[in-house]
Amino acid sequence: MLKIMIVENDAMIADYLEDVLNDAGYEVCGIAPDVESAIALGRACQPDLGIIDLRLSDGRFGTEVAAALCPGNAFGALYSTGNPDHPVLQGAMGVACLSKPYTPDALVAALTLVRARMMGEATPASLPNGFRLLH
Incomplete structure (x- = not known):
């Protein structure tokens, strides 16, 4: 089972995401609302994936979280x-971006x-609505 962390400043959205991801078979290792707690969570639980809100509760950007966790990790x-x-x-570290609002299926x-993409597999021609690769 893949481990995933949620970095989201809106508690209702974070709880909803946790339910969606658990139902999809992911192991949610935690939720963080800001940069510092997200980096600490990521280092503690070593997730495979992260869904990261761009703007966080501390006024900082989620790109800081990915920059701290991506180098040297398969995150x-x-x-x-x-x-x-x-x-x-x-130029942000990370794989892709998904536009809000999105459906559970799109997520x-x-x-x-x-x-x-992380495993080097080809990206299919059909992508979820609002999805784009960063690089």
Whole structure:
């Protein structure tokens, strides 16, 4: 079972994501609302994947979380944002971005694509609505 962490500043969204991911067969190793707690959580639980909100409760960006956890790790960061064209995503560590709002099916499909990309598999021609690769 793949481990995933949720980095989301909205508690209701985070709880909903946890339910969706548990139902999809992921092991949610924790939820963090800000950069510092997310980095600590990531280092403690060593997740395979992370769904990371772009703007966090401390006013900082989720890109800081991925930058701290990606180097040297097999960590697949999927950003979640209402602003997929935000300049902070240019050159950000991570695999892809999923635009809010999204459906549970789109989220699960996006995470499957992130994992496949990390394993060097080809990206299919059909992508979930609002999904784009970062690099």
